[in-house]
Amino acid sequence: MLPRGGISxxxxxxxxxxxxxSEREDISRGIASGSSLRExxxxxxxxxxxxSREVTRHGGRPGYRAHAADQQAWDSALRPKRxxxxxxxxxxxIVASKLILDWxxxxxxxxxxxxxxxxxSMRVSHETIYRSLFIQARGVLKKELMDxxxxxxxxxxxxxxxxHGLSRGTIxxxxxxxxxxxxxxxxxxxxxxxxxxxxxxxxxxxxxxVERHSRFLMLIKVPSKATEAVIAALSQHVRKLPxxxxxxxxxDRGLEMAKHKEFTVATDVQVYFCDPQSPWQRGSxxxxxxxxxxxxxxxxxxPVSNHSSAARPGxxxxxxxxxxxxxxxxxxx
Numbered sequence: 441m442l443p444r445g446g447i448s449x450x451x452x453x454x455x456x457x458x459x460x461x462s463e464r465e466d467i468s469r470g471i472a473s474g475s476s477l478r479e480x481x482x483x484x485x486x487x488x489x490x491x492s493r494e495v496t497r498h499g500g501r502p503g504y505r506a507h508a509a510d511q512q513a514w515d516s517a518l519r520p521k522r523x524x525x526x527x528x529x530x531x532x533x534i535v536a537s538k539l540i541l542d543w544x545x546x547x548x549x550x551x552x553x554x555x556x557x558x559x560x561s562m563r564v565s566h567e568t569i570y571r572s573l574f575i576q577a578r579g580v581l582k583k584e585l586m587d588x589x590x591x592x593x594x595x596x597x598x599x600x601x602x603x604h605g606l607s608r609g610t611i612x613x614x615x616x617x618x619x620x621x622x623x624x625x626x627x628x629x630x631x632x633x634x635x636x637x638x639x640x641x642x643x644x645x646x647x648x649x650v651e652r653h654s655r656f657l658m659l660i661k662v663p664s665k666a667t668e669a670v671i672a673a674l675s676q677h678v679r680k681l682p683x684x685x686x687x688x689x690x691x692d693r694g695l696e697m698a699k700h701k702e703f704t705v706a707t708d709v710q711v712y713f714c715d716p717q718s719p720w721q722r723g724s725x726x727x728x729x730x731x732x733x734x735x736x737x738x739x740x741x742x743p744v745s746n747h748s749s750a751a752r753p754g755x756x757x758x759x760x761x762x763x764x765x766x767x768x769x770x771x772x773x
Contacts, residue, residue: 458513459486459494464506467491471501517643524564524573525580531562532580535569539585545569611698614713617690617721624688627652631687633709635674637665637696647674650725651685670696675706689714692719 454460457613463484470480471771481491495501498509525532531552538548556562572580575590624632629655638646645665649658662673678686690712691697700711714721 441631454514455517456550458492458517459510461506461510464494464510467494467507468504471495471504523568523572523580524561526570528561534562535564536581536585539569539581539588542588544589611693611695611700611713613701614693615711617712617714620688620690620712624652624690629687630654631685632690633688634690634722636692636719636722636725637662637670637694639665648725649674649678649689652724655724665696667696667698671699671703671706675703678703678709683708689726690714690722692722693717701708 463486465608466484469482477491477495478488481488484491494509495504498504498512524530525535527631534552535548538551539545539741543551549564549566552563569581573583573586588666612680621632623629630651632652634652635647635649638648640646643664645662647660647662647670649660658677660673660677678689686707686709688710689703691700692714693716697703697713700713704710
């Protein structure tokens with residue numbers, strides 16, 4: 441799997457609309473019995489043109505053989521198609537230049553849709569970009585560009601599977617995100633937050649809070665990932681907010697929020713949790729914190745210290761990258 445970056449090869453399947461071997465055998469028997477193509481098509485419940493093309497393509501009435509025709513059809517259906525990045529050099533150069541700027545593939549794909557709304561040839565999906573990076577046999581994007589991805593892994597991993605296949609534990613009395621108020625879902629009212637915990641080198645940690653309505657980002661340095669330390673730091677900062685901005689907090693299943701009830705008592709903010717292995721359900725924070733992790737604290741072995749001053753250049757770069765929601769302009773716009 442490593443040469444393909446963890447991406448399984450696509451299994452070839454015969455189209456449900458294609459003629460089956462049994463149908464080709466019926467065509468062969470019909471020809472041998474002297475039936476017309478119209479009669480054969482009627483028995484197969486196929487269009488006459490389908491049967492006519494099939495017979496003409498594979499030797500005509502005198503030379504038609506069912507098994508040979510079926511094998512030839514299977515072989516001719518295999519048409520390796522080069523991806524758009526391989527055939528469009530201008531598009532490939534743009535994608536590479538954005539990757540060098542530490543843009544995520546999804547940001548690049550969204551940016552292309554916005555800047556080339558009427559030019560389909562200048563569109564590419566984020567999955568195509570990932571595949572062109574992870575499957576080096578395509579020879580499209582250089583391997584060095586993988587170092588600019590926010591996740592430094594060398595293999596694509598499904599979001600439905602954990603890295604080690606093990607559960608990290610459970611949170612007692614966790615309230616599901618499905619019970620979160622509807623006003624939080626449509627982002628109409630401010631005060632609903634999404635949070636996560638980022639880890640740096642040498643056991644340093646920063647909690648991130650993103651307000652869903654405005655996408656305002658708060659960075660809170662915490663001394664450790666222990667639930668007591670995280671709850672204390674979050675409570676201290678959240679209590680400083682106006683009451684109208686303290687409505688709810690959504691977190692993933694990280695055990696740093698195991699004592700979420702103490703946080704609710706201290707701040708009067710209800711905590712909701714994503715479904716297991718579904719951190720993408722708090723998308724505002726997930727997108728923002730991936731940018732924060734790569735842009736603000738790029739070195740994995742560098743401790744997160746004095747982040748309020750050291751992070752300013754990185755935060756400026758973070759705010760200048762396009763948001764996943766194209767309706768939200770970046771700070772430069």
